[in-house]
Structure formats: structure tokens, C-alpha cells
Amino acid sequence: GDSVTQMEGPVTLSEEAFLTINCTYTATGYPSLFWYVQYPGEGLQLLLKATKADDKGSNKGFEATYRKETTSFHLEKGSVQVSDSAVYFCALSDRNRDDKIIFGKGTRLHILP
Amino acid sequence: DVKVTQSSRYLVKRTGEKVFLECVQDMDHENMFWYRQDPGLGLRLIYFSYDVKMKEKGDIPEGYSVSREKKERFSLILESASTNQTSMYLCASKAFFGQGTRLTVV
Numbered sequence: 001g002d003s004v005t006q007m008e009g010p011v012t013l014s015e016e017a018f019l020t021i022n023c024t025y026t027a028t029g030y031p032s033l034f035w036y037v038q039y040p041g042e043g044l045q046l047l048l049k050a051t052k053a054d055d056k057g058s059n060k061g062f063e064a065t066y067r068k069e070t071t072s073f074h075l076e077k078g079s080v081q082v083s084d085s086a087v088y089f090c091a092l093s094d095r096n097r098d099d100k101i102i103f104g105k106g107t108r109l110h111i112l113p
Numbered sequence: 114d115v116k117v118t119q120s121s122r123y124l125v126k127r128t129g130e131k132v133f134l135e136c137v138q139d140m141d142h143e144n145m146f147w148y149r150q151d152p153g154l155g156l157r158l159i160y161f162s163y164d165v166k167m168k169e170k171g172d173i174p175e176g177y178s179v180s181r182e183k184k185e186r187f188s189l190i191l192e193s194a195s196t197n198q199t200s201m202y203l204c205a206s207k208a209f210f211g212q213g214t215r216l217t218v219v
Contacts, residue, residue, distance in 0.1 A: 034208060043119075043203055068148035089156075099144045099207055100171075104158045 002027045008089045008103035014112050019077040021107050023064075023090035027034065031092040033057075033066055033073040035099070038087045047075075047088070085111045115140045119204050119211035126218050132191040134214050136204030144172075145178065145187040150213075156203065162187055169217040194218045 006023040013019060025033065032051045036044040048057030053068035062077045074088060090104040120135035138145065146161040148171075158171030160179040168179050176198060180188040187206075191198055199218045204211045 032208070036210070041213075041215070044205075044210040046208055046210070049208065076149065093208060099157060100146070100161060101205065105155050 001096065002092060002102050004090050004092055004104040006088075006107055008105070009087075009108040012110045013080055014113065015082055016079045017107070017111075019075070019080045019084075020062055021075040021088055021090075021109070023073050023075065024106060025073065025090075027091050027092060027094060029094045029096050031094045033064070033110075034087040034091040034093070035062070035073070035075050036091060036107070038089065038104075040086075044089065049098055061111060069089045080109075080111050080112050081103065082111045085109055096112055115209040117204060117206045117209050117211040119164055119202075122212060123215050124216045126194050126216065127194060127206055128218055129197045130191075130194045131219075132194050132216070132218075134191075134204075136187045136189070136206075137185050138187075138206035138209070138210070139185065140206060141184065144207055145181070145186070145191045147177075147187070148203045148205065149173070149199040150201040150203060150204075152170050159189065162208070169195060191216075199219065 003026045004040045015084050034049045035047040038088050048059045050057040050066035056065045064075045087106045089106045093101045116139045118137045122151045147159045148156045150156050162168045162181040202214045
């Protein structure tokens with residue numbers, strides 16, 4: 001079945017460092033891809049999404065590009081802030097499978113001042 | 114902006130109680146979902162619905178039921194709450210999530 005694999009955390013960086021969180025997927029169809037962010041005690045916030053190959057999703061300085069050839073959707077940010085500390089989830093959904101969302105296990109990010 | 118609202122942020126219930134978790138969306142979406150999130154287990158799908166009065170079991174439906182009488186509202190029901198149902202419950206409307214309900218069963 002469809003699945004998402006993302007790098008394990010925690011990831012610890014200094015403020016203003018460059019961030020990459022790797023995500024790869026397995027899917028039989030043509031899924032949409034998502035990154036979600038979860039702050040402590042909160043629900044999931046949709047950070048960005050891409051619906052087809054070569055699309056780039058972006059929001060709040062974060063970016064990710066849908067790479068069909070490598071089945072990847074890596075999250076990047078050029079200069080992280082302490083306020084970016086959270087858990088990040090990569091996910092996919094397929095409209096041919098009722099839009100069910102399949103999640104990676106999440107990556108905890110700590111940003112040090 | 115899409116708004117998905119869960120009726121409670123925090124709930125404390127006693128073992129054996131019937132518990133209702135409510136979720137409302139304002140985007141006229143057909144597909145709605147209930148997940149639970151537990152440390153080390155990630156997010157697991159409990160039930161989903163793709164239309165009014167339609168429901169499908171997810172990966173862990175045991176001990177739960179759902180109700181979808183109107184398109185905008187999707188309710189999760191714990192028929193007889195147990196301590197192993199203590200968890201964070203997340204409702205989604207397509208790809209958009211509510212703020213979560215942290216349920217503690219004592």
C-alpha cells in the first residue's frame with residue numbers, strides 16, 4: 001500500500017541555519033503531497049502542499065518540490081527561527097482512495113537561539 | 114480560510130461513559146476523517162465519511178462509532194469509554210485539521 005517515510009528526529013539546529021527534512025513516498029497512483037506542522041498541544045496545521053509532479057509548495061519561508069522521478073518531497077527553509085520548533089509531518093493523499101491521508105512518523109525540530 | 118472546529122480542546126471522562134466528540138467544517142467538503150494520535154504510534158485513522166449518512170471503517174474502528182447526519186458535522190462516539198482510549202483526537206475535512214481534542218479517560 002501507499003506509504004510515507006521521513007527522516008527521524010530530533011533535528012537540532014541553531015537559529016538562521018538551513019533546514020532540510022527528507023521525505024520519500026510510495027504510491028501506486030498520483031497522490032497529492034503535504035507537509036503539516038504541529039506545535040505542542042495543538043492540532044495539525046497544513047504548512048504547504050503540491051498536487052502534481054514538479055509543483056512547488058511554499059509558505060512562511062518553507063518550500064518543498066514534488067519530485068516524481070525520485071518520489072520525494074523534501075522540506076527546506078533557508079533560515080530557521082526559534083519559533084519553527086515543532087513536529088513536522090510529511091503526508092500524501094489520493095483522491096482515488098477517498099482522500100485518506102497517510103502520514104510519515106513525524107520529525108521533531110529544535111531550534112536553538 | 115477553511116475552518117474545522119472541534120467542540121472541545123480538553124475532556125476528562127470516566128470509564129464506561131458514552132462520549133461524543135463533535136467536528137464541524139465550513140467548506141462543504143464531502144470527505145471527513147477522525148484520527149487518533151499517540152506517542153510512538155503516530156496518527157491512525159479511526160473512521161471516515163464521504164457523504165451524509167455514509168461511513169467507512171479506518172484502521173482502528175473498534176470501540177468507536179460515528180455519525181454524519183449533516184454534511185458539515187461529523188461526530189465520533191465512544192460507546193463505553195476505556196482508559197486505553199485516552200488520546201489526542203483529530204478531525205479532518207479533506208486535508209484540513211481541527212485543533213484537536215485531548216481526551217483523558219479515568
